[in-house]
Amino acid sequence: MEADIQEILLSEEKLKKRISELGAKISEDYSGKCPILIGILKGSGIFLADLMREITIPMEIDFLKASSYGSTAQSCGVVDLKSDLSMTVKGRSVILVEDIVDTGNTLKFLLERFSTLGANDVKVCSLLDKPERREQSVEADYVGFEIPNEFVVGYGLDFAQKYRNLPYIGILKREIYQ
Ligand code: IMP
Ligand code: MG
Numbered sequence: 001m002e003a004d005i006q007e008i009l010l011s012e013e014k015l016k017k018r019i020s021e022l023g024a025k026i027s028e029d030y031s032g033k034c035p036i037l038i039g040i041l042k043g044s045g046i047f048l049a050d051l052m053r054e055i056t057i058p059m060e061i062d063f064l065k066a067s068s069y070g071s072t073a074q075s076c077g078v079v080d081l082k083s084d085l086s087m088t089v090k091g092r093s094v095i096l097v098e099d100i101v102d103t104g105n106t107l108k109f110l111l112e113r114f115s116t117l118g119a120n121d122v123k124v125c126s127l128l129d130k131p132e133r134r135e136q137s138v139e140a141d142y143v144g145f146e147i148p149n150e151f152v153v154g155y156g157l158d159f160a161q162k163y164r165n166l167p168y169i170g171i172l173k174r175e176i177y178q
Contacts, residue, residue, distance in 0.1 A: 001163055005170035009152060010145060012167050015127075018144050019047070022125065023054020025142065026095065034058045035093040037125075038085070040110070041065040042164070043099030046156035047127045047144075051097065062087050068106050079109040090118040099156050100128040101143075104136035111138060128152070128169070151177060 026035075034057070039048035041063050052061060065082035094114060101107055107124060114122045126140035132149040151174075153159050154166030159177055163170075 001166060004163070004173055004176050005153075005166070006173045007171045008168050009147060009150070009171055010155075010169040015144075015155060015169070016050070019050050019127075020054045022142055022144060023051055023056075026051075026125065027054075027056045030057055030059075030093060030095075032057075033093050034060065035095050036060045036062055036087065036089060037095045037097050038089075039063045039097045040099070040106070043156045043158065044097045044127070046164070047099060048097045051125070060087070064110070066106055066110060068103070079106050081109075081113070089114070091120050094119045094122045095142075096122065096124045098124060098126040098140065100130060100147075100152075101126045101138070101140050102130045102133050104134045104138040107138045107140070108136040127155075128157075 037048060037052060037059055039045060039061065042065070048061065052059065062085050064085060066079055067082070068079045096110055096114070098107065111122065123141040125142035127144040129140060129143045129146045130149060131146060150171045151159065152169050153163035153172045154169045156164050157169065158164045159172055163172070
């Protein structure tokens, strides 16, 4: 796997430090509340696991599986929701936890869906943001890192389902996906 990585963009140390800052900020902003963090699978699994342990207020978790990618490095723009929530979000504070906001198609779809479910408020926490690629005018409320327009893998993010287990975020060599 290592040989397929062109450059380490975000080291384990950098990720840990920033995620602890995000956890502290969320704990402060939601003080006195009990938000539901909803992980958007599969990419956000590792991020959610680390983020929730940096949150010091009561909270709950749930998961959704949504994807706009097949096994290529290009978004097809169509979002597929593969499983639905197991708990009700009516009247609750919801934080959608994403791995990356790229074109914004996934986020736009999810935000539209959540607006019909009667949540009290819905915010988005994304580990990564690739603003150059945006096709929809949606933004995350909490962002770990803004990154350049490169295809990245590791720490939950995949290419054709591989590389999610790398402990850092690295830029994938172009010859692997082109
Ligand atoms: P969007 O709908 O284009 O914003 O894409 C969101 C999803 O595409 C993310 O949740 C990722 O699963 C995937 N994605 C976008 N950019 C990358 C990348 O650089 N590496 C791996 N997955 C990515
Ligand atoms: Mg994803």
